[in-house]
Amino acid sequence: MSSETVSVERVAKSYGRHEAVKSVSLALNAGETIALVGHNGAGKTTLIKLMLGLIRPSAGNVRVLGENPAAGEFAARKSLGYLPENVSFNMALTGRETLAFYARLKRAALCQVPELLDRVGLSAAMDRRVGTYSKGMRQRLGLAQALLGSPQVLLLDEPTTGLDPSLRRSFYAIIDELKSQGTTVLLSSHALTELEGKADRVIIVNRGIKIADGTIDELRHIARLPTRIRLKLADREPGTVERWISDTGRWQRVNGHMLEIDAAPEDKIQLLRRAAAEGAPVADLDLIPPTLDELYAHFLSTQDALP
Numbered sequence: 001m002s003s004e005t006v007s008v009e010r011v012a013k014s015y016g017r018h019e020a021v022k023s024v025s026l027a028l029n030a031g032e033t034i035a036l037v038g039h040n041g042a043g044k045t046t047l048i049k050l051m052l053g054l055i056r057p058s059a060g061n062v063r064v065l066g067e068n069p070a071a072g073e074f075a076a077r078k079s080l081g082y083l084p085e086n087v088s089f090n091m092a093l094t095g096r097e098t099l100a101f102y103a104r105l106k107r108a109a110l111c112q113v114p115e116l117l118d119r120v121g122l123s124a125a126m127d128r129r130v131g132t133y134s135k136g137m138r139q140r141l142g143l144a145q146a147l148l149g150s151p152q153v154l155l156l157d158e159p160t161t162g163l164d165p166s167l168r169r170s171f172y173a174i175i176d177e178l179k180s181q182g183t184t185v186l187l188s189s190h191a192l193t194e195l196e197g198k199a200d201r202v203i204i205v206n207r208g209i210k211i212a213d214g215t216i217d218e219l220r221h222i223a224r225l226p227t228r229i230r231l232k233l234a235d236r237e238p239g240t241v242e243r244w245i246s247d248t249g250r251w252q253r254v255n256g257h258m259l260e261i262d263a264a265p266e267d268k269i270q271l272l273r274r275a276a277a278e279g280a281p282v283a284d285l286d287l288i289p290p291t292l293d294e295l296y297a298h299f300l301s302t303q304d305a306l307p
C-alpha cells in the first residue's frame, strides 16, 4: 500500500509578476523514487523549495509528512533531507568537521558522521580540507549531509552533476537502499537517459506547469510513440532478404541483414506475428521502445503546441 509523504495541491508560486509554478498538484509516496524533469527555469527548484518550506506558495497547499513545511514550527523538518543544486561548503573545514557541523544543526547523532562518510566513499579523505576535494567529492559530501538523521523524504536537486559513471552507480545503489527502507526520494535532473530504470515515476514540468506524471511505461502508453523493431535476418539462400522485404513492404533495410520498422503500439504484435508467419529467417530481434529523452521531447512539443 502506498502512503503519501508529500502532497502539493494546486500550488502556484510567483516571484513578482513572474509565475514560476502554476497550479501544480502532485503526490509522492513512501518507498518511491521520483524523477522531476524539466528544462532550465521550468520550476523544479521552486517546487523543491516549496516542499522544504524555504518559500511559501502564492496559492494552494503543500503538506510534507502531514505538516505545512512553511509553518514556523515544522517538526517534520528533521525527517527531510535536501541536497541543493549548488553545494557550497566552508573550504577550510575537513569533510568530517563539515558533516559534524550539519549533524549539530540537524540534531542528528554525531556517530552518523563517520558512517555516512564511509557510505559515500569519503572515509579516506574525511580529515582533508574540503578545499582539496574534487567536485565529485564535494557532491558526495553534500549527499552525506542530506542523509543525516535518516530522512523519510529526500529531495535531491541535480544530484549526479559532477559524478563520473562509477560514482553515479554507487549513488544509485544508495538510493535503492533508501527506497527499500521506505524513503521517498525525489531527484531533479536533466540527465534523462541515466534516469531510465532508476525512477519509479517521472514528473515533467515545463514553464511552471506539470505536463506529465507517471511511470515510464504509463508515459509511453499516453505518448503512443512508435517502438522500433529491428530484425536481423539469417540470409542462408541468396535473395531471401530481398524477397522478404519486397513481400512485406514497410521494413527499411539498415545494412546487409538488418531490417527496421517503427511500429505504432497497436501494430507491434501484429507485425511480429506477420514476420513469423511469413517465414522471415529471423536470427535475432530487438524491440527498442521510445527512450525517456524521446518521451520528454514529445510531452514538451505537445505543450508548446498549445496557445
Ligand SMILES: Nc1ncnc2c1ncn2[C@@H]1O[C@H](COP(=O)(O)OP(=O)(O)OP(=O)(O)O)[C@@H](O)[C@H]1O
Residues within 6 Å of the ligand: 015, 018, 019, 020, 038, 039, 040, 041, 042, 043, 044, 045, 046, 047, 085
Ligand atoms: N528568487 C527568485 N526571484 C525571481 N525569480 C526567480 C527566483 N527563483 C527562481 N526564479 C525564476 O523562476 C523560474 C523557475 O526557476 P527554478 O529555479 O525553479 O527552475 P529550475 O527548473 O530549477 O531550473 P534549473 O534547471 O535551471 O535549476 C525561473 O524563470 C527563475 O528565473
